[in-house]
Amino acid sequence: MEASAVCRYDISEVQRAFEGPYMEYQDSSRKWSRYDGAVPEPRPGSCITDSSRRKGYNSSQDLPNSVLDFVKLHPLMFEEVQPAGGEPLLVKRSVAYSRLAVDRVQALDGHSYDVLFMGTGDGWLHKAVVLGSNLHIIEEVQVFRDPQPVETLVVSRRQRSLYVGAASGVLQVPLASCAKYSSCYDCILARDPYCAWDGWACRDTASSNSEVPGTGQERLRIGVDGLLVTNTLPGHSGEYRCYGEERGLRTLLAAYSLTVLPQLPRAAATTTSGPIAASQASGDTKVVYVSAIVVLVVLCAVLGTVLLYVSCLEKRRGKYVLGEPRAVSPELQTVSGSCLRKARGEEEDEEDEEDLAYPCLRIIPGEAPTATVSPAKELPEAVPPPPPPPLPTELTNGVGSLPSVLRKMNGNSYMLLQQQDEPLASPLYSASFTEELSKILEKRKHMQLVEKLDESSV
Structure with a gap:
């Protein structure tokens, strides 16, 4: 299987290995x-130093035969040199890298990044x-139409170009291809240290100034909420941009164009009533x-x-309750004998005058008027009710007329039944309850x- 690996090594680790022991077959x-x-x-594998030059060894050709014979028998070092981080930066399958060139770039964030240009065999x-311990591929470009291995890669910082050589010829490729990124996110997410977004387009950092203002200047103060420019001068005129950054991703949040005039406009300079107008404006605001x-206070009072007034008016009208009308159930109370004697036309004795002082209860056929009479108005004089209809002489159960006396004893109501044809030998209430009950039984x-008693008559 065809594959390639890209590793990064520290020079100090290589130097330590060459200073260690050798290997022998x-x-x-x-x-x-x-x-x-x-x-x-001098030690085989070491560099020519000033000390070696003082001894007459100016190059490897001046080394003695003993050193050259030792190198032939001991071409390997015993210590291994491990890649930085203990693993390769990139392992790519189905690719055979033939050449490698590296350029170190300082980005706008102040950090230096290593950019790798790798030519393939096709x-x-x-x-x-x-980026850290990983290698992020920014782009892959086919530089030669006919498949052929890349033999040479040369970086020219002055020309801002990369020269790619192969059997068919040499090509000049720009180090940065920022124009291909049409949006801010494409420009930032490409992670190309050569490119940066200026608010309108993705441009090469070498051809544009993205210098952060305020560094080393007392009149510019950078805070968490923005840039403060104090004692502005014409030199502070220009374009100010605010970027948001999170995990290496920067995006433009706002842009401002500041123009500082060397002097105030003539209209503003000739106006001498500026403070007066401002005070008048503040006074008008207070009046409003x-x-x-x-x-608002007057409206609340009204x-x-x-x-x-509405609450007092409602109290005068009284209370009204919505609902269905309900029949009033009258409560029957004990009727005194004096009232019964008056109904039968009996003569009243002088000793019963006290009993007649109390009102009597009369049941009159028909319905009572439902109209509500205002307490403020006086009731007209009562019209005497019509006499009650005659009572039947005989009921279905053989009992005489309706009850004549309704009494209460120990909370139980009972009715005294009496025949119509029975003479009244004594006053109705002179007999005791025992005598009346014995006569009835x-x-x-x-x-x-x-056979079937009409219980409604009892």
């Missing part, structure tokens, strides 16, 4: 093992940026507020008066009762 065991013998001077160019408060023995 053992013919007996047929394997490479650690060599702990003597090492000639004529493609991959552009990537190192006071007038509004007075109007509304309160109206509510009080004795008389009921000789009565012939019907």
Whole structure:
């Protein structure tokens, strides 16, 4: 399977490995093992230093034969050099990288990023940026129409270009292709350190100034809520942009165009009544507020008066209850004997004058008037009711006329029955209850009762 890996190494780790022990091939065991013998001077694999030059070794061609023979027998170092982070930055399948070039770029956030240009064996160019311990591929461009391996990659910062060489020729490719990003999000999410969004287009950072104002200047103060410009001068004129940033993603929030005039306009300069007009405006504002408060107070007073008048009017009219009319059930009370004697036309004795002082209850056929009479009006004189209809002489159960006396004793009501033809030997209420009840029971023995009594007559 075709695959490629891109690793990053620290120079200090490489230097430590070259300063360590060497390896030697053992013919007996047929394997490479650690060599702990003597090492000639100057040390094989070391760089030519000033100390070596003072000894007459200005290049590797000046090294003695002992050093060259040692290098032939000990070409490997015993210590391994691990990649930074312990793993490759990128492992890509189905790709065979042939050349690699790196450029270090300082972005607008002040950090430096490594941008990698990697040529493939079929004529493609991959552009990537190192972000932490990962490698993010920004774009993949086919630089040659015919598939052929990329043999040379050269970065020119002066020309802001990358030169790609192959068997068919050499191509000049710009380091930044910011114009292909049409929106802010495309420009930012591409994560290209060469590009930045200026509010209208994605531009190359080398051709535009995105310098943050306020650095080292006392008249510009940057806070969490914006930029404060104090004691403005004509030099502060220009365009100010506010960006929001979260996890490396920056987007434009607001843009302002500030123009500081060297002097005030003539109309404003010749106006001498500016403070007076301002004070008059503030006075007019106070008058408007006071007038509004007075109007509200008057409206509240009028509304309160109206509510009080309506409540008093409702009290005079009385209370009204909505609902269906209900029949009034009269309560029957004990009727005194004096009233019965008056109804029968009996003569009243002088000793019964006290009893006649109390009103009597009369039941009159018909319905009572339902109209409500106002207590303030006087009732007209009562018209004497018509006499009651004559009572039947004989009831269905053989009992005589309707009850003549209604009495109460111990909370139980009973009725005294009496025949119409029985003479009244004594006053109606002179006999005791026992005598009256005995007479009634004795008389009921000789009565012939019907099979079904009419209980409504009792």
